[in-house]
Amino acid sequence: MAYPNLALTARPRRNRRSPAIRDMVRETELRPAHLVLPLFVHRGPDEPIDSMPGVNRWSPDGLLGEVGRAADRGVRAVVLFEAAPDELKTPTGDEAWNPDGLIPQTVRAVKAAHPNTVVMTDVALDPYNSDGHDGIVAADGTIVNDETVDVLCRQALAHAEAGADIVAPSDMMDGRVGAIRQTLDRHRHTGVGICAYTAKYASAFFGPFRGALDSTPRSGDKKTYQMDPANSREALRELELDVAEGADMVMVKPAGPYLDVVRRFAEASAVPVAAYQVSGEYLMVKAAAASGWLDEPSIVAETLCGIRRAGADVIFTYFAMQAAELLS
Numbered sequence: 437m438a439y440p441n442l443a444l445t446a447r448p449r450r451n452r453r454s455p456a457i458r459d460m461v462r463e464t465e466l467r468p469a470h471l472v473l474p475l476f477v478h479r480g481p482d483e484p485i486d487s488m489p490g491v492n493r494w495s496p497d498g499l500l501g502e503v504g505r506a507a508d509r510g511v512r513a514v515v516l517f518e519a520a521p522d523e524l525k526t527p528t529g530d531e532a533w534n535p536d537g538l539i540p541q542t543v544r545a546v547k548a549a550h551p552n553t554v555v556m557t558d559v560a561l562d563p564y565n566s567d568g569h570d571g572i573v574a575a576d577g578t579i580v581n582d583e584t585v586d587v588l589c590r591q592a593l594a595h596a597e598a599g600a601d602i603v604a605p606s607d608m609m610d611g612r613v614g615a616i617r618q619t620l621d622r623h624r625h626t627g628v629g630i631c632a633y634t635a636k637y638a639s640a641f642f643g644p645f646r647g648a649l650d651s652t653p654r655s656g657d658k659k660t661y662q663m664d665p666a667n668s669r670e671a672l673r674e675l676e677l678d679v680a681e682g683a684d685m686v687m688v689k690p691a692g693p694y695l696d697v698v699r700r701f702a703e704a705s706a707v708p709v710a711a712y713q714v715s716g717e718y719l720m721v722k723a724a725a726a727s728g729w730l731d732e733p734s735i736v737a738e739t740l741c742g743i744r745r746a747g748a749d750v751i752f753t754y755f756a757m758q759a760a761e762l763l764s
């Protein structure tokens with residue numbers, strides 16, 4: 437065989453020869469503006485979360501500082517979760533719609549200090565429900581749908597009245613997106629958006645998050661409302677419903693193990709697609725990096741790139757600060 441091999445006309449390596457060529461032809465771009473930083477707030481001092489190394493439970497003041505540091509790095513979207521004390525938890529989770537509750541207070545403070553940051557709130561009952569479920573648990577153990585939706589509407593309204601830009605129902609009750617849309621509109625919050633957790637799977641990857649909120653279900657699991665990990669056609673049904681009901685963004689959660697669903701959404705959805713790199717995905721990277729055998733910054737960049745390549749417009753990730761730093 438003579439060299440060079442003249443029969444070899446297609447040499448894909450030509451487009452990889454230099455950094456400038458690689459940059460020119462790169463298909464997937466990740467910018468800090470694509471990222472949403474999840475933040476935990478509680479009535480107490482700033483403290484580390486055991487199950488999520490590197491993530492804090494913030495005091496309201498501490499949280500404001502973190503929102504400022506995020507904005508400085510170009511991360512201008514946050515989603516807020518409350519770690520509520522046991523005394524505030526009841527079977528109907530009524531603290532969820534307390535207009536003076538910690539989330540509405542925090543939303544007001546963040547919007548006052550950082551008006552250009554997009555403030556999203558989680559709409560679901562699990563932080564406030566003594567059963568640790570996203571909905572109200574009936575005497576026979578059933579998670580009741582329509583009564584729960586009623587409470588979720590009040591919760592979303594309390595968040596909107598406090599100034600939230602986008603409410604994010606993560607509960608997976610049927611019909612909640614439409615009901616929340618109607619409630620917001622009837623109260624003249626037509627500009628408040630809904631980011632629907634459209635395909636949220638009954639996933640073991642939420643474990644560390646439930647540790648952060650102390651919200652592990654007291655009994656049973658979430659399989660009667662969160663989706664079966666085996667299904668993706670069913671996710672398209674949820675997509676159709678949420679978009680018809682008025683969702684402004686649709687989410688797939690978790691992200692990494694469900695990239696095929698992200699791709700199907702990207703192809704089928706006319707509204708932006710979000711993906712949530714959840715607490716278990718975060719912890720796997722942290723734990724593996726701590727072993728010394730994986731390079732954490734490279735792994736973070738590669739997982740986020742993969743989620744974007746699959747078709748996500750927006751990524752919720754606990755690595756938002758770190759990723760923004762890497763990108764600058």
Ligand code: PBG
Binds near residue numbers: 558641645713716
């Ligand atoms: C609950 C909620 C969960 C997460 C976000 N909202 C947990 C659950 O459904 O049990 C998980 C986030 C994560 O694991 O990072 N409404």
